[in-house]
Amino acid sequence: MSGLEQSIDGEVWIRLGSFLGILLLMLLWEQLSPRRVALPQRAWRRTNNLLLVIVNALLVKIIMPFGAVALAFYAQQQQWGLLNHVELPLWLSLMIAIVLLDMLIYWQHRLFHVIKPLWRLHQVHHADMDYDTTTGLRFHPIEIILSMLIKFGAIILLGPVAMAVLIFELMLNGSAMFNHGNIRLSLKLDRPLRWLIVTPDMHRIHHSIHRHEADSNYGFALAIWDRLFGSYQTEPQEGQVNMRFGVKYQQDFQQTSGLWALLKMPFTLNPPMKKDDD
Secondary structure (H helix, E strand, C coil): CCCCCCCHHHHHHHHEEEEEEEHHHHHHHHHCCCCCCCCHHHHHHHHHHHHHHHHHHHHHHHHHHCCHHHHHHHHHHHHHHHHHHHHCCCHHHHHHHHHHHHHHHHHHHHHHCCCHHHHHHHHHHCCCCCCCHHHCCCCHHHHHHHHHHHHHHHHHHHHHCHHHHHHHHHHHHHHHHCCCCCCCHHHHHHHHHHECCHHHHHHHHHHECCCHHHHCCCCCEEEEHHHHCCCCCCCCCCCCCCCECCCEEECCCCCHHCCHHHHHHHCCCCCCCCCCCC
């Protein structure tokens, strides 16, 4: 087996094990210590959100048989990208790559809120009328593919080592499940954590039904970007317990939770892009 094939095979099993482990942990945490009372239809929502994850995984595997880690390994062999032409200690190279990739995700996220065709895709994530760890996995397949292409471009230009990409992928996936969790963290823990990582109370504001709140707190992993680029909001106007989720222009539960409804949403639900929809 070639080094590239080993990289592909290894990445799949590491990411799958990490995904299942964190998902089960978060589901248990949500059951034992919830931040909010979940909607009565929680089982239906979760089931369809997770079915969308399976659809996405199958489609990506068919369309893109190799992942970001394998591409980084190949780029290193071909000496593509800036970091493959700079002599740095491994720890510094890892840190630079992870921080820059996380900043890329922040700006990609903001872009998907601003450009209407991209928002039509991203609204699938925001239309969830409740908020738990499965919300963090709920993305339209086309958005997943576009995100992968953006990430691939960044890897080719930046040239991070494969280990950095693997760490970043695990961090991003784990962060998405954690910061979308319906879990209770004490304020004494949440406030200092917010200076380092995105916490559930911080990111939950981003899923508010009020668009000016949804257009804040874009970060997924590192918390620095929202403060640095002026998109940070401390608390929702209705409070963490009483705030409402979803998009104002579609509050029909069946149209925002079924698998088929989610897959067709970008093509059937035409969102207003005005900012004064509160």
